[in-house]
Amino acid sequence: MFGEIESFLSLFDRVKKFLKSHVNPSSDLSTRLVQLYEAHGVHRNQIPKVIGQGLTLHDVSTDERLLEKLTDKILSSTCQLFGINRDWLDGASDEIYPTYNFYKCPAKFEEFLSSLLNKSGSDCLDGVLLSVDKVDRGTESVLILQETIGSINEKPYYRYYLCSGWVLSYWKSRGYISACVAMCWKNNVYVHGMYLDKLTVDKYAHGNHLLDFGYNGVHQLNGIRWYAEDLALVPETYLKNIDPEKNQFGLNAALSLWFQLYHQGYLDTGYTDKSVELSFNHAREKLA
Structure with a gap:
């Protein structure tokens, strides 16, 4: 009985993780972008100073707001700046750096x-x-x-x-x-x-x-x-x-x-x- 309960809970956790990752997978894009800048020495609030392209502090205040402002040009220039694989930023690869x-x-x-x-x-x-x-x-x-x-x-x-x-x-x-x-x-x-x-x-x-x-x-x-x-x-x-x-x-x-x-x-x-x-x-x- 306890084994069945444990198996059910394990399955439930896997389902939750799957649903969480598929509700709005595009939101991970802005999250990864912020993580990338902060890991390399640029605080979230400083991102507009580096990216430019009309971004404001309000735009980067949350991942959701940033997602609305992301363009292919911003993503490509970020990858070029930090030498990052674009596929990782897009969520299509685990390889961050060449x-x-x-x-x-x-x-x-x-x-x-x-x-x-x-x-x-x-x-x-x-x-x-x-x-x-x-x-x-x-x-x-x-x-x-x-x-x-x-x-x-x-x-x-x-x-x-x-x-x-x-x-x-x-x-x-x-x-x-x-x-x-x-x-x-x-x-x-x-x-x-x-x-x-x-x-x-x-x-x-x-x-x-x-x-x-x-x-x-x-x-x-x-x-x-x-x-x-x-x-x-x-x-x-x-x-x-x-x-x-x-x-x-x-x-x-x-x-x-x-x-x-x-x-x-x-x-x-x-x-x-x-x-x-x-x-x-x-x-x-x-x-x-």
Whole structure:
């Protein structure tokens, strides 16, 4: 009997959720738009200052009033401003942000970074590398570049670029993400490291969750900060949490890749000198 009651209540809850989502699904559009602006640093009452196009404070005072004013032009310009997938805003997809994959492609990352610098300059760019602080071949890390695209009352608002697909415990990923971080630092785009729990890293790594850091930026995440530039400069940091694999193959392969990328010029942070190469040579000798 109790099982039948429980099954009925479960069915009732599902029906309620279905009806709620289908009574006026278009109302979710204005709700998502407000969430998007606030997550990126623009308060609801400031939306008219960013959108323009005749919107007033009265128009954005409720989601229902805003819905009446939304046009395709407003939606398209919002997606372009924040780099958001239009399908998500329309409610047709779970993917909010496009993700970029530069695994084994440092030259393509260099081109990508150069295009951002040409558009906004290094003063408007910084970043954070989110990862777990352990050997974990099942978690993808993410490099988030944060671009300041405007300000209201001296408070900035942002656009984000998600560079994902890195498994930092795998030696190849470690080498190539180190090159990307080094290129950022060489161009005065300061990328910091942040150790977080696996659930939080997974939450942000695939572009399916709003980067809701608001005015505080990505560096206000509640994690353990570390020096991401040391991936290119300090052997102990570069080798930390790499899966050693059988007979230390992972560690030796990681060091070989470091030297390959170093001689190709991809690991110059702007602070690199001869002593860095010597320290990595010493690390390789210790593993021999």
